[in-house]
Amino acid sequence: MTEQMEVKEVKRIPLIGDQAPDFKAMTTQGMIQFSEYNKGNWVILFSHPADFTPVCTTEMSAFAEQEDEFAKYNTKLMGLSIDSIHSHIAWVHNVKKNLGITMRFPIIADIDMKVANLYGMVQPGEAETAAVRAVFFIDPKGKVRLIMYYPLNVGRNMDEIWRALKALQTSDANGVAMPLNWQPGDKVIVPPPKTVSEMEDREKSNYEMVDFYLAKKSL
Numbered sequence: 434m435t436e437q438m439e440v441k442e443v444k445r446i447p448l449i450g451d452q453a454p455d456f457k458a459m460t461t462q463g464m465i466q467f468s469e470y471n472k473g474n475w476v477i478l479f480s481h482p483a484d485f486t487p488v489c490t491t492e493m494s495a496f497a498e499q500e501d502e503f504a505k506y507n508t509k510l511m512g513l514s515i516d517s518i519h520s521h522i523a524w525v526h527n528v529k530k531n532l533g534i535t536m537r538f539p540i541i542a543d544i545d546m547k548v549a550n551l552y553g554m555v556q557p558g559e560a561e562t563a564a565v566r567a568v569f570f571i572d573p574k575g576k577v578r579l580i581m582y583y584p585l586n587v588g589r590n591m592d593e594i595w596r597a598l599k600a601l602q603t604s605d606a607n608g609v610a611m612p613l614n615w616q617p618g619d620k621v622i623v624p625p626p627k628t629v630s631e632m633e634d635r636e637k638s639n640y641e642m643v644d645f646y647l648a649k650k651s652l
Contacts, residue, residue, distance in 0.1 A: 446553030449580060453478075453571045454551050460511070460539035461521050467511075468575060470539075475508040475602070476571045477594070480554040480564035484516045484524035488588045492566070494528060495591050497536040506598060507573070510538035515549055515564055518542035559584055568594065570601060607652055620649040 447454055453476075455468045470476065479496070481489040496510055503510060514521075521540045529535045541548055543564075549555045554564040566583035578601050583589055600611045609621040625646040626632040632645050640648035 446551075447569070447577050449577055451577050453569065453575050453577050456548050456551060458541045458543065458548055459518055460541050461518065461525060461536070462539035465511075465539055470509065470511065471571055471573070471575055473507075473573050475506070475573060475598070476511055476569075477503070477508060477598070478511045478513070478552070478569040478571060479589075480513040480549060480552075480567045482560065482563040482566070482585050483514055484520045485527065488586070489514070490528060490532075492588055493536055493540075494532055494534045496538065497528075497534050499591070500538055503598075506602065508598060511541065512536070512538060513541040513543050513548060513554065513564065515543050515546050515555075515562060517544050556582075570597060572601070572605075603652070609650075609652075612649070620651050623648045623650055 453467070453471065455466070457464065457466045467476075481492060483489060493512060496512070500510055516524075521542055525536050525540070543549050546555055546562075549564045552567065552569060554567045555561070556565050559565050563585065565585060566587070566589055568579075568581040568583075568589065569577055570579040572578050579597050581589070581594075581597075596616065599617050600615060603617070603621070604610060607621065609623060612619075612622050615621070620641060623635075623640060626635055635645055635648060636642070638648070640650050642648050
């Protein structure tokens, strides 16, 4: 434990379906307990390799520009890199000065790499002192629902981040699954029948039927 950060150690990095490991960390918005920040909200927790780098600046600026839109989907943002709080604040100021964009969401100062290691964001085969571009989608109950990893030299796809978030929320709200390349407004997949009776009912339904186990409907 340090003066600025305390974390609960876990034996392995979190996987889909796990409870997101809790931590307390200094951020650009002050000290934050992650479980409190997450409570009742979706959180997209994402890491970047370093402040004052070109690819990271494009990514973090995009998140900042769309923060209000994420809020409409009950989703908070939280960034992280293995930099000091002073570096973060200077970078936030630099981006505002040069691009007119303010990163208001909290960015974790993870100079001792505790949170990055807790979430498997440091992958030695790529870099030992910088976080890869990880993205964790965490639901309002604190469960990890989707994970994305990108290398240092490939920026993330914001369209896919949005598609994934909307797919998760649509699935939760309607008890359905999403087919390949699903976009909001497309037909969704109805869960397959679990009994012969359900199978027979399905054959009489107005679903778009490929076969009894693959049926689609509009929401």
